[in-house]
Amino acid sequence: LTGLINRREFEQRLERVLKNSQQRKLEHTLCYLDLDRFKLVNDAAGHAAGDQLLHKISLLWTKKLRQRDTLARLGGDEFALLLEYCPLDRGIEIAQELLKATQDFHLLWEEQIFHIGVSIGVTGITATSRTVHQILQVADAACYAAKRAGRNRLHVHHPGTDGEQRRDWVAHLDKALREDRLQLFHQLLTPMLTHQRGHYQILL
Numbered sequence: 359l360t361g362l363i364n365r366r367e368f369e370q371r372l373e374r375v376l377k378n379s380q381q382r383k384l385e386h387t388l389c390y391l392d393l394d395r396f397k398l399v400n401d402a403a404g405h406a407a408g409d410q411l412l413h414k415i416s417l418l419w420t421k422k423l424r425q426r427d428t429l430a431r432l433g434g435d436e437f438a439l440l441l442e443y444c445p446l447d448r449g450i451e452i453a454q455e456l457l458k459a460t461q462d463f464h465l466l467w468e469e470q471i472f473h474i475g476v477s478i479g480v481t482g483i484t485a486t487s488r489t490v491h492q493i494l495q496v497a498d499a500a501c502y503a504a505k506r507a508g509r510n511r512l513h514v515h516h517p518g519t520d521g522e523q524r525r526d527w528v529a530h531l532d533k534a535l536r537e538d539r540l541q542l543f544h545q546l547l548t549p550m551l552t553h554q555r556g557h558y559q560i561l562l
Contacts, residue, residue, distance in 0.1 A: 360412055360413055360431050362430050362431045362437075363429075363430045363431075364430065364431065365433065365438075368432070369490055372440055372490050372493065373490050375440060375442055376483060376490060379483050379484055379485055380485050380487070383484075384443060385443075385446065385482060385483065386440065386441060386443065386444055387440075387441040387444045387445070387446055387448070387449025387450075387452075387481070387482055388441070388449075388481050388494070389441070389449065389452075390478065390480075390497035390500065390501040391438070391439065391456070391477070391479075391501070392435060392436050392437075392477045392505065393415070393435035393436075393437075393474055394474060394476060394509045395472075395474045395475060396408065396411065396435040396474060397435075403467050403470060403472070407467040407472070410465065411465045412435070414465065415463065416431070418460075419439075419456055419460075424441075426443070427439065427444075439453075439456075445482070446480070446481075446482035446514070449480055449482070450480055453478045453512050456476070457478060457510070460476040461475060461510065477501050477502075477505045477512070477513075478501060478504060478512035479496075479497045479499065479503065479504060479512070479513055479515065480500060480512055480514045481493065481496045481497045481500055497515070500513045542561075543560075544560050545559045545561060546558055547559055
């Protein structure tokens with residue numbers, strides 16, 4: 359459909375790049391891309407429109423990349439981009455170019471115009487990176503953070519941030535539970551019509 363490599367081939371190339379980085383101390387960048395509002399296109403215009411969108415967006419992104427870069431479709435509306443011999447700062451610039459190109463893109467389908475976005479997680483591949491699974495997991499988590507922050511944006515993972523902060527919060531919450539320091543608040547919602555019953559909204 360897209361002419362791109364699949365997950366298995368992508369992971370093999372990522373494995374080669376990881377070994378290269380560990381042995382020769384070279385820097386590369388991995389981007390995890392997830393289309394925003396893609397399901398709306400499928401629901402509104404059908405899977406043929408969705409397939410056409412995937413095909414066109416793949417061509418659009420490929421034109422923005424260097425010859426050595428690897429773009430893969432992992433499945434559904436999820437993609438991954440491997441930028442070889444590319445330090446994180448330059449990788450962020452390329453990801454921003456893809457983000458802008460996607461924001462400017464539209465699909466015309468049977469007199470309907472569809473606009474989409476993309477959430478991108480970016481992480482560096484260095485000599486300290488451990489495994490292919492760990493690198494993909496970090497990039498995926500960064501992509502999820504971009505979606506959580508409002509979608510159609512990118513989030514960069516820096517060593518010493520996302521994972522470590524989550525562990526700190528787990529310890530913090532565990533301590534609060536043990537010391538009985540959590541409070542539950544509620545708010546009364548009063549109906550305007552007298553025959554309706556009121557209820558409480560729990561605030562978490």
